[in-house]
Amino acid sequence: MLTAVKHPEVLAPAGTPEKLKVAIDYGADAVYIGGDAYGLRSRAGNFSFAEMKSGADYAHQHGAKVYVAANIVAHEQNLAGAGSFYRQVRDAGIDAVIVSDPSLIETAITEAPGLKVHLSTQASATNYETLNFWQNEGLERVVLAREVGIAEIKEMRQHTDVQIEAFVHGAMCIGYSGRCVLSNHLSLRDANRGGCAQNCRWKYDLFDLPDLGQKRELVGHGPDGKAEKFSMSAVDMSMIEHIPDLVEAGVDSLKIEGRMKTVHYVSTVANVYSTAVRKYCADPANYQLDPAWVDELWKVAQRELSTGFYYGTPNEEFQLFGQRRRLPHYAFVGEVLAYDAATRQVTVQQRNNFGIGDQIEFYGPNFSHHTQAVTDLFDEDDQAIDRAPHAMQVVHFTCAQPVQPGDFVRAQARH
The missing domain is CATH 2.40.30.10 (Translation factors)
Structure with missing residues (x-):
């Protein structure tokens, strides 16, 4: 009979020092934050080096860890000063840095020895050969591409012992692994360097151009039959109903999206996932999903919820279109x-x-x-x-x- 199993890390977002403390108080085993440079959330309440040190001290006093997201796709002008940035991150007591750009990965490894490096989801790791490559390069952990399914994770786990981190809750980007040029094209704000304008959340007109000079507006119809403009926005992810699958597949860290979300969101989601994971790992044979956990997550949901790519390719039900089926109250x-x-x-x-x-x-x-x-x-x-x-x-x-x-x-x- 299966008794206790390995407890995966519940990794929560922390856009500010207040949210860092709340996430840890409400059960997170680790949090991820941003610094003043190299991160993909330029509008989040990013941390100074002094705040990083204070946050790391608080986390370590409570048996938790802190990671810094520094996962931009770097252009030439972004590279100067990276070595100094990583050294100060390391000296602040941060447990690891999350990076996607190979040049920044090399800089972190060579110029800030002792600082652990995790591969960002932006790097689109989708197979165990890639995981082994990055482990051989000196990385401790890989954050999987969001397009990877449960069956693929199981296969990866059989062929690698690098730590596997996967997103389990929160907003999903319409771009592959979060790499998108729509914001740059429409708003002159580079999503791959922290300036995403959330253009995919907008409503769009769609036109048929049958002949030169002709233009006919095409309007979709939502589930309620009412006319509605088109959207390319993905619904949010929630894997709370599938904790056993994630743990048994070998995921080491369950990542919650949302560094720009509220204290209400951070506390609620960290609370729910830490409770569910703790109960499953303590007694997997008798584990049962508590419907109250699902109801709790709906109290802070911003959009519809789905399982993303975990159990197959998403269809139209995984897009924001038509009247919402459930609203937070x-x-x-x-x-x-x-x-x-x-x-x-x-x-x-x-x-x-x-x-x-x-x-x-x-x-x-x-x-x-x-x-x-x-x-x-x-x-x-x-x-x-x-x-x-x-x-x-x-x-x-x-x-x-x-x-x-x-x-x-x-x-x-x-x-």
């Missing part, structure tokens, strides 16, 4: 600062408008939850109020069950 409204057991008063720092009569849900690490209605509400001066409308306002109210500092609060969206 919660808003992130606050963070718990303190709880007084004697008075049953919780102190919350507000993040979004909420007030008396709202149904709210507290959630915390290890998948702790409870729901209640807000029956009273007081501001910092202990004055009774109906609502908390001001950003970062500190309020307190009666809480039916004990909660912990660092727990978060959601409210059901008003319709």
Whole structure:
């Protein structure tokens, strides 16, 4: 009988120092961040070297790791200073750097000895020969192309012992392995150097040109039959229902997309995947998917969810077209600062408008939850109020069950 199995790493995004701490507090085994250069998320809250060191210290104190994404496709003007950048990353205590460009990989290995290197998904690794090539070049881990399926991962695992990392949740790029020139073409922003304008998420007109000078607009129809302009946007990925397949295939690190996502998203997704992985690895023979995990992920979903390429080539159901089949119905409204057991008063720092009569849900690490209605509400001066409308306002109210500092609060969206 199969008992415990190897615990794969749950790797969460951390676009800011706050999100780094939240991801780790909510169960992530590792986080990936960006620096001030060489990353593909120029608009994320990227880290200074001092923030990298502080983040790495926090992670290591909690038994977690930090990786820095430096995975641009470099042009000549991007190469100067790369050696110094990697040395400072290494000296900040970062556990590894994620790179796709061969010249930058060589620079990291030769000019920052001791800094571990992971191959980015941008490099499109889709076979075990490629994995072995990069391992022979000195890389510790390969982040697979997003177009690789479960059966292919199993075959790779049989022929290589390099660490395998794979995306399991979050936004999917319409470009092969994230390499796209659409943004550069339409917006003069190079997606391969951190400037993606998300052009694939736009709606487009499509025209038939039967004869010279003629133009006829073609309009699609969504599942509801209503006319709609065309979209090339992929739905998001979710593999929460397939944790056993990922672990048994030999994936070492389960990667969550989203360095530009909110604290609400990071905490929720890290919480769900770490809980599911922990339960499966502890007792795989008796493991069962908890429907509450799926429901939890829908509370922060931005788009439809699918399994991407894991079980075959995506079809039209894997594209954003037509009316959404399911919508999130919660808003992130606050963070718990303190709880007084004697008075049953919780102190919350507000993040979004909420007030008396709202149904709210507290959630915390290890998948702790409870729901209640807000029956009273007081501001910092202990004055009774109906609502908390001001950003970062500190309020307190009666809480039916004990909660912990660092727990978060959601409210059901008003319709």
